[in-house]
Amino acid sequence: xxxxxxxxxxMDDENAIISFFQLNMNEPExxxxxxxxxxxxxxxxxxxxxxxxxxxxxxxxxxxALKQGECEVDRLLSxxxxxxxxxxxxxxxxxxxxxxxxxxxxxxxxxxLGNPMLPDKLVISLERLSREATSLFLGMAGAIxxxxxxxxxxxxxxxxxxxxxxxxxxxxxxxxCLFDYRGDDIRCCMAERSTRxxxxxxxxxxxxxxxxxxxxxxxxxxxxxxxxKGHVVSAVYLxxxxxxxxxxKESLNFICKGRRAxxxxxxxxKGACYAAAVREGAVEWAFVxxxxxxxxxxxxxxxxxxxxxxxxxxxxAGDNWYETVGECEVILDGTPExxxxxxxxxxxEAKIEKIELADLPKRPPKTTRLRITAKPxxxxxxxxxxxxxxxxxxxxxxxxxxxxxxxx
Numbered sequence: 001x002x003x004x005x006x007x008x009x010x011m012d013d014e015n016a017i018i019s020f021f022q023l024n025m026n027e028p029e030x031x032x033x034x035x036x037x038x039x040x041x042x043x044x045x046x047x048x049x050x051x052x053x054x055x056x057x058x059x060x061x062x063x064x065a066l067k068q069g070e071c072e073v074d075r076l077l078s079x080x081x082x083x084x085x086x087x088x089x090x091x092x093x094x095x096x097x098x099x100x101x102x103x104x105x106x107x108x109x110x111x112x113l114g115n116p117m118l119p120d121k122l123v124i125s126l127e128r129l130s131r132e133a134t135s136l137f138l139g140m141a142g143a144i145x146x147x148x149x150x151x152x153x154x155x156x157x158x159x160x161x162x163x164x165x166x167x168x169x170x171x172x173x174x175x176x177c178l179f180d181y182r183g184d185d186i187r188c189c190m191a192e193r194s195t196r197x198x199x200x201x202x203x204x205x206x207x208x209x210x211x212x213x214x215x216x217x218x219x220x221x222x223x224x225x226x227x228x229k230g231h232v233v234s235a236v237y238l239x240x241x242x243x244x245x246x247x248x249k250e251s252l253n254f255i256c257k258g259r260r261a262x263x264x265x266x267x268x269x270k271g272a273c274y275a276a277a278v279r280e281g282a283v284e285w286a287f288v289x290x291x292x293x294x295x296x297x298x299x300x301x302x303x304x305x306x307x308x309x310x311x312x313x314x315x316x317a318g319d320n321w322y323e324t325v326g327e328c329e330v331i332l333d334g335t336p337e338x339x340x341x342x343x344x345x346x347x348x349e350a351k352i353e354k355i356e357l358a359d360l361p362k363r364p365p366k367t368t369r370l371r372i373t374a375k376p377x378x379x380x381x382x383x384x385x386x387x388x389x390x391x392x393x394x395x396x397x398x399x400x401x402x403x404x405x406x407x408x
Contacts, residue, residue: 073086156268160204209226298343314328332369361388
């Protein structure tokens with residue numbers, strides 16, 4: 001594969017971080033706002049120079065707003081999701097339009113470092129995914145200069161997954177622990193790998209623990225001990241502003257005892273870069289992530305293709321259920337019914353759902369063409385729609401449609 005260019009952006013309502021990756025690089029690099037430093041966080045704010053259409057983001061926007069004696073536009077992500085209208089310099093702008101402008105300027109910052117101006121794949125990492133967020137960013141793709149297929153959304157846990165399993169194997173020899181400290185809480189996530197299946201299944205249970213009631217060092221030590229109890233942990237990652245300062249003493253001694261430990265703020269944006277490469281098939285990948293947003297079941301049809309019986313997969317376990325849709329066309333032979341095979345990854349057993357096509361017009365064998373669409377409704381439910389397409393000019397379509405909700 002040619003040397004593709006990938007971008008990963010991690011964002012919330014406070015800051016964004018952008019990293020870039022090409023296949024000839026050892027690892028993704030993160031854009032710093034100050035050359036030679038590790039100032040990766042770019043505040044999620046915009047400001048416009050009065051009277052002209054010149055916009056600034058991040059710290060430059062803060063300085064401009066202060067100079068002009070006005071407030072910068074903040075909370076760009078939540079405002080866009082809430083479809084707000086924002087007034088700037090006596091003009092009104094849809095918040096989504098301002099978020100597009102912010103993202104385009106992020107992409108431009110990476111492009112100024114000798115990279116292409118637009119990526120082959122952009123992956124955006126958010127704290128939580130939703131249908132609204134997915135719809136928002138896919139709808140923004142064209143305005144950014146990309147197709148919908150070039151934009152993917154994942155949550156931070158999945159970014160962590162792609163980051164960890166892109167490292168050397170000694171990092172994930174055993175379980176890998178993530179502590180994300182923002183505000184008053186610590187998100188604790190444990191990456192657990194099953195080596196008994198092919199591909200290997202990755203589970204990442206998460207808990208949120210409050211940092212209250214005692215000194216920070218003591219409180220975090222207690223949380224770390226509770227989280228790692230019963231686990232053999234080979235590596236620990238510390239992410240978030242809460243870990244700044246020189247307050248970790250006993251807790252850090254405990255974490256580093258027999259384990260690799262890492263601290264930083266750009267893990268999620270780097271993980272998003274790795275996700276882009278994996279999603280494009282540019283690197284070999286031996287894992288399937290089973291998170292909250294991923295399908296827990298494979299949905300397949302048993303078909304005859306060029307004289308051979310094989311399975312055609314409509315939905316893959318591990319696909320993001322907000323985004324994936326499976327579609328195919330088949331020619332019916334025999335009775336007016338179709339079998340769908342539902343199978344958990346790693347299981348040899350399958351559940352067979354037989355759907356009868358009631359009132360299907362009677363035709364000779366192999367003269368009925370059906371379009372089958374599978375759309376997930378949750379990580380365990382799939383809406384199946386089958387439409388009679390007829391058979392060219394020989395048999396016109398009856399326009400009949402059959403729908404069925406299957407679950408595991």
